[in-house]
Amino acid sequence: MTAPLKLTTHRDLEAAREAATIWGLAKAHRDQNFEPDPVEKTLPGIQRRLDIAGAELILAARSDNYVGFTLFAPRGESLEIFYLAVAPDSWGGGVAKALLASVEGYARDMSRATLDLWVISDNERAINVYKRAGYTDSGQLQHDDSSDRTERRMVKDLG
Template sequence: MTAPLKLTTSREFEAQREAARIWSLAKARRDQNSESDPVEKTLPGIQRRLDLAGAELILATNSKGSVGFTLFAPHEETLEIFYLAVAPDSWGGGVAGALLAGVEEYAREISRGILELWVISDNERAINVYQRAGFIGTDQLQYLESSGQTERRMIKHLG
């Protein structure tokens, strides 16, 4: 049985650090690295996206502490998810689905009818999570020079 989950919107520095920690852990597991990057290395990326107009960070916590987060910002007609990560020891526990539901609720509150995100095109685990939540893949691809990875745009129309 999974511990009850609480979603909290926060821009506090400690929430940003927790998000960076979770991102580092999830990224290391995804990439099959034995060590995760230090928080200080991933924190600037979180802060850069949080500086966008209207950006929000939702932190998921349970009795174990912080277990996931998402960071998103509105565009004129869409809400773009820039980060969604779950601590590896909480994978499969419904955290990602709860975070995506929180993003969807927020999008409706600010009258955005489309969610969008970019996902690494060979990250099957993430793609499956997004598809289960109702996202569909598009033909739009972008190559990231910094990582050498290709990303695919996914969208979800809110009915």
């Protein structure tokens, strides 16, 4: 039987480092790289988003091991998700679903009408997770200079 998932909100450097570790692992697995980026490379992006007014970082843990996280902040009438990542050995275990439900709860508590995010256009696994959670493709595309990849905007109406 799988241990229960525990979600906790954090703002400290150690939590940001945990998130950066998970991000590196998930990104390496997604891109079929043998080695994840070091925390020192992934941490600045997480810290930059965590510095946005109202930003929240939620870590998901099972049996005292962090297995996923999300980082989001209010943007106008929306709540924007900047990061959602699950450690590859926990993929398919409901972690992303629980994190997305938690973000939706925050959005409703803050009276936000929509949730939105940008996802790499060829990341079919992530796109399918978002679609199952009720997100739709807005049709908007942008080029992400840091990854040199095209991203698409996905939106969930909470009305």
